[in-house]
Amino acid sequence: MDGLLTPRESAKFIAENSRDVFIDHGGVRRVAELLLAKATGPELRIGGWKAIHELNPRGADEAAVNWVFVIDTLNFSFWSESDEHKCLVGFGGKTYSGYWSLCAAVNRALDEGIPITSASYYATVTLDEVRHILRSDTDVPMPLIEERHRILNETGKILLEKFGGSFLNCVQKSDKSAQKLLHLVVENFPSYRDVTQFEGKRISFYKRAQILVADTWSVLEGKGDGCFEDISSITMFADYRLPQVLVYLGALKYSDELLEKLLTGEMLFYGNRQEVEIRGCSVWCVELIRDCLLELIEKKGEETTGEINSILLDYYLWDYARDHREDMKGVPFHRTRCIYY
Numbered sequence: 001m002d003g004l005l006t007p008r009e010s011a012k013f014i015a016e017n018s019r020d021v022f023i024d025h026g027g028v029r030r031v032a033e034l035l036l037a038k039a040t041g042p043e044l045r046i047g048g049w050k051a052i053h054e055l056n057p058r059g060a061d062e063a064a065v066n067w068v069f070v071i072d073t074l075n076f077s078f079w080s081e082s083d084e085h086k087c088l089v090g091f092g093g094k095t096y097s098g099y100w101s102l103c104a105a106v107n108r109a110l111d112e113g114i115p116i117t118s119a120s121y122y123a124t125v126t127l128d129e130v131r132h133i134l135r136s137d138t139d140v141p142m143p144l145i146e147e148r149h150r151i152l153n154e155t156g157k158i159l160l161e162k163f164g165g166s167f168l169n170c171v172q173k174s175d176k177s178a179q180k181l182l183h184l185v186v187e188n189f190p191s192y193r194d195v196t197q198f199e200g201k202r203i204s205f206y207k208r209a210q211i212l213v214a215d216t217w218s219v220l221e222g223k224g225d226g227c228f229e230d231i232s233s234i235t236m237f238a239d240y241r242l243p244q245v246l247v248y249l250g251a252l253k254y255s256d257e258l259l260e261k262l263l264t265g266e267m268l269f270y271g272n273r274q275e276v277e278i279r280g281c282s283v284w285c286v287e288l289i290r291d292c293l294l295e296l297i298e299k300k301g302e303e304t305t306g307e308i309n310s311i312l313l314d315y316y317l318w319d320y321a322r323d324h325r326e327d328m329k330g331v332p333f334h335r336t337r338c339i340y341y
């Protein structure tokens with residue numbers, strides 16, 4: 001699309017023109033110092049994706065790549081009105097909420113013999129079947145079930161028509177370029193087109209497309225078809241958890257007016273100025289944290305296992321938010337109901 005800014009350009013432009021969201025450079029440095037202590041640990045490396053998360057596939061084969069594709073096609077909007085009443089999914093003796101409830105539901109379906117990761121199945125899956133597959137153990141269903149059904153049918157049909165029914169074919173068409181894969185995804189799959197406008201410019205976040213590239217890189221362990229030479233060009237993924245944790249850690253600040261609005265639980269519509277500022281400033285904030293961290297590692301002369309990029313920082317901060325849910329209770333996340341994040 002002409003005049004469309006890349007996610008990185010969009011984030012920089014938004015941060016430079018934001019009125020209600022601000023990056024705190026002292027906070028950026030403090031987060032970089034927090035991460036420095038982890039720089040040589042198991043979290044800030046590609047292997048963490050499998051080692052830390054039991055629901056993620058163990059394999060690196062075509063089935064694992066197609067698991068990632070269907071998960072990231074549905075990877076949006078898990079937040080519930082009240083934290084006490086939410087969708088929960090039991091699997092393997094554990095109970096999962098939020099994003100993990102989706103992974104648990106997909107793994108439960110596979111265990112029940114439902115081929116939910118096969119495009120030939122989900123291209124024509126019915127709404128009732130999707131309701132069964134994503135069913136909650138509580139009386140609160142997973143949000144946006146109808147949209148998830150529509151997107152599964154749409155995405156499955158396109159994968160069958162254009163990529164022989166397997167996302168691995170799409171990956172192989174990218175010639176080991178993360179940017180080429182990102183653009184193949186957004187050009188062919190409409191539900192991934194996370195674009196809007198800000199101050200008269202057309203901006204892109206591509207949150208689900210970027211996390212799809214990142215998760216493909218992770219599931220393939222950065223090897224073979226997943227050896228993207230430009231993987232570090234992928235920015236952090238603009239969801240609703242990362243802003244919350246960046247505010248909690250002091251790297252991001254909201255104006256009093258915006259904070260008041262979020263504390264009352266008011267919804268922000270997709271593309272609303274303040275919603276765009278929250279997402280854009282969060283992406284730019286993580287870029288600055290990464291730059292600061294790489295400087296600190298340089299100064300310390302520390303050897304790290306492989307390059308630390310925005311993907312690994314994002315994964316770490318997202319897991320951190322999960323592990324500190326209680327401590328973060330006082331910091332609101334922004335409530336936008338949409339299919340993009």
Ligand SMILES: Nc1nc2c(c(CN[C@H]3C=C[C@H](O)[C@@H]3O)cn2[C@@H]2O[C@H](COP(=O)(O)O)[C@@H](O)[C@H]2O)c(=O)[nH]1
Nearest residue numbers: 053075076077078098099237239240241242315318341
């Ligand atoms: N920025 C960013 N956002 C991420 C993820 C993930 C999970 N992905 C990786 C992490 C571990 C696995 O290994 C996956 O590879 C989900 N989300 C978003 O969060 C929201 C759900 O939050 P809660 O309601 O608390 O479950 C929703 O918008 C969802 O889209 C990530 O990593 N980064």
